[in-house]
Amino acid sequence: MTTSTPTNPYADLPGRAFWRSGVADLSPLELADIYQPRFPISQETPIAAAGSCFAQHIGRQFKQRGYNFLDLEPPPAILAKDRHAEFGFDLYSARYGNVYSARQLLQLFQRANGSFKPKEPIWETDGRFYDPFRPNIQQGGYGSEASVLKDREFHLQKTLELLAKAELFVFTFGLTESWVCRADGAVLPTCPGTVAGHYDAAKYTFHNFSFQEVLADTEAFIALARQHNPQMRFLFTVSPVPLTATASGAHVLAASVYSKSVLRAVCGTLAETHDFVDYFPSYELVASHPMRAMFFEPNLRAVSAAGVAHVMDVFFTAHGAGARAADPSGVKVDKATEDDLVCEEELLEAFSS
Amino acid sequence: MRTMICGNSHVGSLAKGHKLLGLSDDAITLFPLGTGRKELHPFHEVTAAGVRFSEPSYQANLEKFTGRAALGPDVRWGFCMGSHSGRLFRGRFWKWAEPDDICRPKKRPISAEVLEACIESDQRHVRAFLAAVKDAGIPLFVIACPPARDDNPAVDRGLRPEVIRHIDQRALAAFTAFLAENNIDFVAFPPEVVDRKGFLAEKYRLITQANGQRDAHHGNEAYGAVMMRRVADYLDR
Numbered sequence: 001m002t003t004s005t006p007t008n009p010y011a012d013l014p015g016r017a018f019w020r021s022g023v024a025d026l027s028p029l030e031l032a033d034i035y036q037p038r039f040p041i042s043q044e045t046p047i048a049a050a051g052s053c054f055a056q057h058i059g060r061q062f063k064q065r066g067y068n069f070l071d072l073e074p075p076p077a078i079l080a081k082d083r084h085a086e087f088g089f090d091l092y093s094a095r096y097g098n099v100y101s102a103r104q105l106l107q108l109f110q111r112a113n114g115s116f117k118p119k120e121p122i123w124e125t126d127g128r129f130y131d132p133f134r135p136n137i138q139q140g141g142y143g144s145e146a147s148v149l150k151d152r153e154f155h156l157q158k159t160l161e162l163l164a165k166a167e168l169f170v171f172t173f174g175l176t177e178s179w180v181c182r183a184d185g186a187v188l189p190t191c192p193g194t195v196a197g198h199y200d201a202a203k204y205t206f207h208n209f210s211f212q213e214v215l216a217d218t219e220a221f222i223a224l225a226r227q228h229n230p231q232m233r234f235l236f237t238v239s240p241v242p243l244t245a246t247a248s249g250a251h252v253l254a255a256s257v258y259s260k261s262v263l264r265a266v267c268g269t270l271a272e273t274h275d276f277v278d279y280f281p282s283y284e285l286v287a288s289h290p291m292r293a294m295f296f297e298p299n300l301r302a303v304s305a306a307g308v309a310h311v312m313d314v315f316f317t318a319h320g321a322g323a324r325a326a327d328p329s330g331v332k333v334d335k336a337t338e339d340d341l342v343c344e345e346e347l348l349e350a351f352s353s
Numbered sequence: 354m355r356t357m358i359c360g361n362s363h364v365g366s367l368a369k370g371h372k373l374l375g376l377s378d379d380a381i382t383l384f385p386l387g388t389g390r391k392e393l394h395p396f397h398e399v400t401a402a403g404v405r406f407s408e409p410s411y412q413a414n415l416e417k418f419t420g421r422a423a424l425g426p427d428v429r430w431g432f433c434m435g436s437h438s439g440r441l442f443r444g445r446f447w448k449w450a451e452p453d454d455i456c457r458p459k460k461r462p463i464s465a466e467v468l469e470a471c472i473e474s475d476q477r478h479v480r481a482f483l484a485a486v487k488d489a490g491i492p493l494f495v496i497a498c499p500p501a502r503d504d505n506p507a508v509d510r511g512l513r514p515e516v517i518r519h520i521d522q523r524a525l526a527a528f529t530a531f532l533a534e535n536n537i538d539f540v541a542f543p544p545e546v547v548d549r550k551g552f553l554a555e556k557y558r559l560i561t562q563a564n565g566q567r568d569a570h571h572g573n574e575a576y577g578a579v580m581m582r583r584v585a586d587y588l589d590r
Contacts, residue, residue: 076446076467080474087467143465150453150462 028291029310035318038271038278039233041168043067043321048093048166050108052100052174054239054282054303056091059170061312065321069093070166072158088137093166094159097134097189100174101209102217102266104187108133109224112160118186122148123197130196132188141196163228170235172282173263176209177248177255191247206247208258214266222274233276236267240286242301260287285311354492356588357382357419360433361389363498363571366559367433367584370577376585384418386411392434393475397482404482404489429492431540431584435479437498438517438524439505439570441471448511452519468520472527480531487535494538496584499572500525503552506569518551540587546576 006012015021016033023031041047047069049059062069075089084090088097099105110116111133123130128141129148134155135141142148179191182205193199209217218236225232238260246255260283271279286295286307293300295307303311358367358381368383387410396408403423406412415421424430453462486493501521503514532539548554557576559568572580 073461076450076463076471077444078441078446078471078475079467080470080477083470083474087470138464138466140466147453147462147464150456151464154461 023290028294031285031290031314034281034284035314037318038275041067041235041319045168046070046166047168047170048162049170049172050092050096050099050105051170051172051237052239052241053098054174054241055098055170055172057303057308057312058172058237059092060090061308061316062170065316070162072161072165073155086139088134093162095134095137095155096159097137098174099171100189101176101178101187102173102214102221103178103209104189105171106217106221106224107187108159109163109221112156113224116186118181119183120181120186120188123192125196125198128196132192132197133186135190135195135197160228163225163232166229167231168233168235169225170237172237172239173214173267174239174241175243176214176259176262177243177246178207178209179204180207208248209262211262211265214262215269218266218270222270222277233278234270234274235278235280236270237280238263238267238283240283240295240303240307242287244301280315282311285314354427354429355382356380356429356431357384358431358433358496358584359384359386359415359418360431360496361386361392361437361498363389363437364433366499366572366574366577367496367581368577369574370579370581373574373578374581374585376581380588381584382419384414386414386434389434389437389440392479393440395478395481397478397485399485399489404486404491424486424489424491426489426491429494429588430486431494431496432483432486433496433498435476435483435495435498436525436528438475438501438521441475441524442501442512442517442520443505443507445510447507447516447520451513451516452523455515455519465523468523469527472520472524475524476528476531480528483532483537484535487537494540494587495532496540496580497525497542499542499557499576500547500551500553502558502569503550504558504569514550514552522551538587540580540583542576543579543583546572546579 010017043066045068047062047067049055049062049069051058059069070093071090072093073089073095075084075087079089081090088095091097096108099108107116107118111118118133120132122145123132123135124145125141129143129145130141131137131148131152142151179188180186181188182203188204191199192204222234242256243252243259246252248255248258250258264283267279270277285291286303295304295310296302297304358364362385364383364385371381371383386406387408391408391411394408396406396411397404398407400423403425405423406415415424450461450463451457452468453464456462483493483495501517503517505512505517507517508514529539529541546554546557553572553576557572557579559571559573562568
């Protein structure tokens, strides 16, 4: 009897390991085995989500497909759906708005557990008041500083509760570029003077996070989360949406590639390091060159409804939940819904000239 | 010009008041359109024949009580709808949440802006209907629904009366602001129907419905009489 011995380490690898059989010979729509879940996610698993604006799609899809997606700050039932996004409802698991960077994520939960108390005061613009850490959470701001503070106190309490209630935390990494308060390093989701506030170079500074910083911040967030729930697992993904603008001095394309590369590398490192971390390749499914940019809108930035549906189908099919057809309510990614996405980055364009 | 008054269930007290006052049926016709729940969806459409109801139950009642297929400019129309706040405060949401300026500890504070958006969500289809009637050149006015009551079952379930009053007053203010912006006349309820706490006074409350069920929402015939007297005064002006 003879036993076959591989002639080299590649000999017995599956087709997905080779470019030709894994990519070149396939339609871009056939790369289903690009994602093999590390752990199961059942419809009963309590799920929390945060991230950049692309993450809104993920939360929405979990809800539409009947998963146990947590929302600890739900809208009043009487509030019309077409007004939810205006007040940051129905976007994530609490009303924190978009969380673009790992540092912002970490500081959000540090603020929630009281270990970080930023010095940045409430912003006042044209007689309206804004929370600098979620300036777009109520479009047009609040009528008083007291109103902002009451809402924030409740919001942070619910944000902390998430860590106790969730068993899976889904985070979509968006950017490495941030605006930071010089006084204490507090990271702001938007540059002061765009959505609200006033830009002052003496108070705020630009920072482009390095691989080491993003990794350390995410590790710190993981540790914080698992202090509250030692069983917490994490699903990380990288938004395929490029930067609207960069303050790095680089060309915006190069700056986007830097950001996404750092974030992708961090995700890979975390997935290698921890068996409770999974990585889902949203970025690859939309923005890698085999996709030929077909899932982008003509501006090559916004992801089309078809692109979102494709990405989410790959995810849910891998988890045994089937593609959209299996969902009795259907996954309607209609134009109106797409327009509802809250993406402060878009506002940068208004300030580009 | 003949006047036709219609609307949601609050038209019931107006009709009783009309009868109590012995007012002539020749000048004023009162009829119900149907439940106020239907106001949460678009319920009208503008056609070549005039404004009609896309909500079948409303349209059926329009045809049944008036013989007309649409609202037209040959009649002055009074609508009793839009200023009642029951849908806004009845839900379980307000058991745990309160408007932020009266919010107590451990309750969820709801900003004035979110509350205003809730009110707009609740009133939007009534507002759209009234604006369409106005745009069509049809004479119209709006009659106030009664103020909220603090004997609402929601209070038994833990809702603070102060929250009801706050929401009711904000909703009324938002609605009357809309009417003023659109130059639509409003026949408001007089101060005498409101008690010291800001709710419908006990003597104007309907206590038991015709089917024997407790009522914690509507005005009675005395309330209807007060309002129909005001309507008559308005029409005389």
